[in-house]
Amino acid sequence: MKTKTLKKDKVNIITLGCSKNLVDSEVLSGQLRANDIDVVHENAKRDHNIVVINTCGFIDKAKEESINTILDQVELKERGKLDKVYVTGCLSARYRGDLETEIPGVDAWFGTLEMPALLKKFNADYKAELIGERLLSTPSHYAYLKIAEGCNRTCSFCAIPLMRGGHVSRPIEELVREAEKLVKMGVREVMLIAQELTYYGLDLYKERRLADLLNAIADVPGLKWIRLHYAYPSKFPMEVLDVIRTRDNICKYIDMPLQHAANNMLKAMKRQITREEMERLITEMRALVPGICIRTTLIVGFPGETLEDIEELKAFLEKMRFDRVGVFTYSHEENTSAYALEDTIPADEKERRAQEIMEVQQEISLEKNQAKVGQVFTVLVDKKESGRYLARTEFDSVEVDNEVIITTTKRLQPGEFVNVRITKAYDYDLEGELVD
CATH class of the missing domain: 2.40.50.140 (Nucleic acid-binding proteins)
Incomplete structure (x- = not known):
């Protein structure tokens, strides 16, 4: 007589979007593993029976990728290849009501801050004592360290506060403990991430404390490189530069999205800074930290942008000569303040402008790289x-x-x-x- 056996659940987590989403997936993996649930990330073996999709809802292309991924997984479920499909992350947080109606094959939807509710679907409890415990999905020698959640900025094009809420800093002591745990796992480089690094501490300590946090993490034995991502230029805490200059294991690198250079565009985007102020900041950064690498990202095709604005942006790049530049085309997002503006620039024209900007940066990048030959x-x-x-x-x-x-x-x-x-x-x- 054969005995019926129940196969143990195995969960596959699919992560879409940014590094902040990746950290959320790693934390979820750690919680599931601690509850004795078998979990993998981006499983190529396809031997799992449950899928959790951590979605991105930032811009149109990301939303399309998230929806297509959900549909693909629901189809696998309908073919009997999966038992359950759960969806979490930014897209789910923002459009849950509509998505529940349009894609009924999903078993449950969760927002970005609803991990305990998601764990309940596995009869698992959220273990607060596991803060900092993660199942890394990156190679073991580097990891992202999320120092805060959400954002208090009011940029007119951005829907992130709608999906992730206001800025919430994590305590310095907690972040140091997590960095220490990462080093024990073999991590040599950590990349500090948040929606807005430079706001760190204002909510928790009533003052900007990014410099203090950097010094504390730089003291962690075994950390060879510490890198800063996503620093807002307005009201930038200049004391951070002193720490970057004096601490050997903090990379002379900063990722500072500027978004544009034409003052009318900066005002329309509600960036709270002018081109002249940005130029002064960048000049001072380079004076205080000689050799610092500055990466930025830009948006083209914002409502009302003219060809003259593009020329001004190109001139800005030629003058400031950034080390790294990424360009996005404007995405018209519901419930942002820019949504009230008419999105009149065609998609192909946005792409053309982006390519024009990148051609300028390509030459700058080549020249900067050629100067490194022999070093x-x-x-x-x-x-x-x-x-x-x-x-x-x-x-x-x-x-x-x-x-x-x-x-x-x-x-x-x-x-x-x-x-x-x-x-x-x-x-x-x-x-x-x-x-x-």
Whole structure:
């Protein structure tokens, strides 16, 4: 007589969108694992029976990708390949009412701050004592460290506060403990992320405390690189620059989205800063931290943007010569204040403007890279691919910036730091040889 056996649930988490979403998925994984539930991230084996999709709802392209992913997983469920499909994240938080009607095959929807409710679906309890415990989905030598949730800014184009709420800082002590745990897991580099880094501490300590946080995390033994992402330029806390300059394990790198340079666009975007103020800030940053790498992102195609505004943006790039630049086309988002403006610029024209901006930056990037030929840099090895090693300097963040290509017969390990002399430069990448 055969005995019927119940196969244990296995959960696959699919993460879409930004690094902040990735951290949320890692925390969820840690909570599930602590409740003795088998969990994987982006499972290629397809031996799972439950899927949790952590969605992005930031711009049109991201929303489309999230919806298509949900539909794909629901179809697998209808074919008997899955038992349950759960959806969480920004898209779910923002459009849950509509989505529940349009995609009834999803078993349950959750917002960005509803992890305890999601865990209940697995008969699991949220364990507050596990704060800082994560199941890393990144390579083990680097990780993201989310220092705050939400945003208090009122940028006219942005729907993030609608999906993630107001700014909530995490205590310094809690973040230091998490950094220590990450180091024990093998992490050598942490990337500090939040919707807005420079606001850190105002809600919790009634003053900006990013500099204090950086000093505290820099004291964690074993952390070789600390990197800053998503710093708002308005009211930037200048004391942060002193910390970057004086602490050896804080990368001379800052990601500061500026969004535009034409003052009429900055005003319409509600950025609370002018082009002249941005130029003064960047000049002072470079004076206080010689050699600092500044990455920025820009938006083109905002309602009312003219070709003259694009020319001004190009002139701004030529003058300020940023190390790294990303360009987005404007996405008309419901319930933002910019939604009241007419979105009159066609999608193909937005793309054309974005390409025009990137062509300017491409030349700047090539010139800056060519100046590195012959110089020696300490690089962090990320992986081996097609017989070559891919690494990064302290001036390059993972996935979004330059890579250093190393061809060698020597065996290198991911997470290893080596010295490399740059031998060749491309628009966005470098080649180098090992230096003993």
